[in-house]
Amino acid sequence: MSDYTIAWIVVGAAGLGVCVALFLALRRWTAARILAPLVAATWFFIPWRFQDDPEHYAPAFVVLLFRGLFEPDGEPGVVGRTLALATAAAVAVFLIGIGTRTLVRIAGRWRRRQGRAS
16 A cells, blocks of 8 residues: 555544544534534545645645645635535535425424324
8 A cells, every 4th residue: 555545544534533523522512413524524535636746635624724824835725715615515415404304394293283183
């Protein structure tokens, strides 16, 4: 196995660990318990080209940090916008799921009330 493969395995394990830790830490806040790991997974698992080499990628949030903090001429704008868009998409998926769940609950209650009224 190459060092590159091992690095992505470590990133995957760390991302999974962060998602599990967030899920377990947010026991009382059910909405945040789902949303926080979803956003963390989005940030950990979006690959981005790290240098000018098209064969090497890193997690987008790592590239954002390095370009924003450590490179004097770094341009974090594109990476930042991509992560913002991906985060917005994850939140949209979450809200669609919550909305669907709410509609199913409302429909179930309505059916039960209709059954009692007959």
